[in-house]
Amino acid sequence: MIEIWPCSGGDEFAAVIDRRRRHRVLIVPPLLAxxxxxxxxxxxxxxxxxxxxxxxxxxDLPGTNESTAPLYxxxxxxxxxxxxxxxxxxxxxxxxxxxxxALIFPNVLPGxxxxxxxxxxxxxxxxxxxxxxxxxxxxxxxxxxxxxLGRSEGLMLAGYDLGPGLVAGLETAxxxxxxxRQINQSDLGGAALWLRAEPGDDPAQALRxxxxxxxxxxx
Numbered sequence: 659m660i661e662i663w664p665c666s667g668g669d670e671f672a673a674v675i676d677r678r679r680r681h682r683v684l685i686v687p688p689l690l691a692x693x694x695x696x697x698x699x700x701x702x703x704x705x706x707x708x709x710x711x712x713x714x715x716x717x718d719l720p721g722t723n724e725s726t727a728p729l730y731x732x733x734x735x736x737x738x739x740x741x742x743x744x745x746x747x748x749x750x751x752x753x754x755x756x757x758x759x760a761l762i763f764p765n766v767l768p769g770x771x772x773x774x775x776x777x778x779x780x781x782x783x784x785x786x787x788x789x790x791x792x793x794x795x796x797x798x799x800x801x802x803x804x805x806x807l808g809r810s811e812g813l814m815l816a817g818y819d820l821g822p823g824l825v826a827g828l829e830t831a832x833x834x835x836x837x838x839r840q841i842n843q844s845d846l847g848g849a850a851l852w853l854r855a856e857p858g859d860d861p862a863q864a865l866r867x868x869x870x871x872x873x874x875x876x877x
Contacts, residue, residue, distance in 0.1 A: 663747050665720060665740050667727050672717035672744065673701065675708045681875050683707060684750035684767065685716040686741050689758030689780055691816045692852040693722065696756060699851055702864030703754075703871075710872035717744040719762075730812060733823035734777070734831055737762040752875060753838070754867075757852055760833035770871060772841045773850070777831030781805065784815040805829070841870060 661674045676682075685700055687693045704714045719737050721729030745753070745764045753769035755762075760774030785801045792799040807813060808825035843850045846863040 661715075663717060663744060665717075665727075665743055667720050667736070667740075670718050670720060670727075670740070671724050672715050672748070673704065674715045674748070675704050676713050676715070676748070677708075679711060679713045680751070681711070682713040682715070682749055682751045683769070683871060684741070684745050684748060684753045684764070685714060686753060686755045686759035686763040687716060687719065688756045688852060689719075689761070690722075690818050691784065692757050692780075693719075695854055695857050696851050697857060698859035699864055699867075700756065702859065702861055703867045706865050706868030707871060710868060712868075712872060712875065715744070715748045715750070717741070717748075728819075730819045730821040732821065734762055734827035735823075738764075752871070754871060755833075755838070760835075761828075761831045763834060765834040765836040765838065768838065770839050770841050770874065771833060771835075772867070773843055773852075774833035774835075774840065776833065777828030781825065781828045784818075788815055839874065841867065845870065 659674055661672050662669045663672050687700060688696050700716050707714045718725055720727040720740050721732040741762055742764045745767060750767060753763050753767040755771045757773055757775050758780050760771040761777055785804050789799045789801055804813060808820060809822055812821045813825055846866045848860050848863050851858045851860060
């Protein structure tokens with residue numbers, strides 16, 4: 659079900675399965691374009707965790723999805739703050755950070771990071787997609803010049819209006835790590851959904867991911 663939770667900049671939405679159980683997983687989503695590609699995997703993982711007797715929540719990041727906050731005003735700091743607040747609000751006992759979510763998750767919680775990625779890699783992928791699209795239109799855009807522009811004025815990438823704070827933050831951000839266990843795509847089997855051009859689904863991967871989490875919690 660969808661719940662509204664009080665974030666620092668205003669109310670935000672979260673997908674929640676909450677039966678008031680002891681073990682409660684906060685799922686920090688991947689960032690920007692990858693978030694849409696992996697939404698179904700996250701939802702399937704939440705349903706599978708429910709079968710294992712584990713509650714879960716997947717909050718929206720401010721400025722994304724149905725959020726009323728402007729994306730341009732967001733930074734990695736505002737997203738980290740939001741996820742810390744979500745962890746407290748939903749009384750999370752564990753965390754699963756997915757891809758770029760490993761840049762902003764509350765790393766004081768025990769848990770897992772699924773294929774964590776640097777901010778530079780996320781930014782590079784999105785800039786590359788923009789330069790390729792420009793080339794197909796017969797235009798030329800220089801990747802380095804785009805990033806420099808993004809640092810000072812912000813940048814539109816894949817339909818996302820990124821502010822200068824977010825662009826600058828992504829350039830140097832590395833996954834947070836306080837002993838959380840890394841899950842690799844090879845642990846799940848199948849193809850990486852974040853590499854697809856359109857949102858995809860793989861129920862077998864969701865089941866495997868939930869099993870890894872359940873085994874880790876009950877070990």
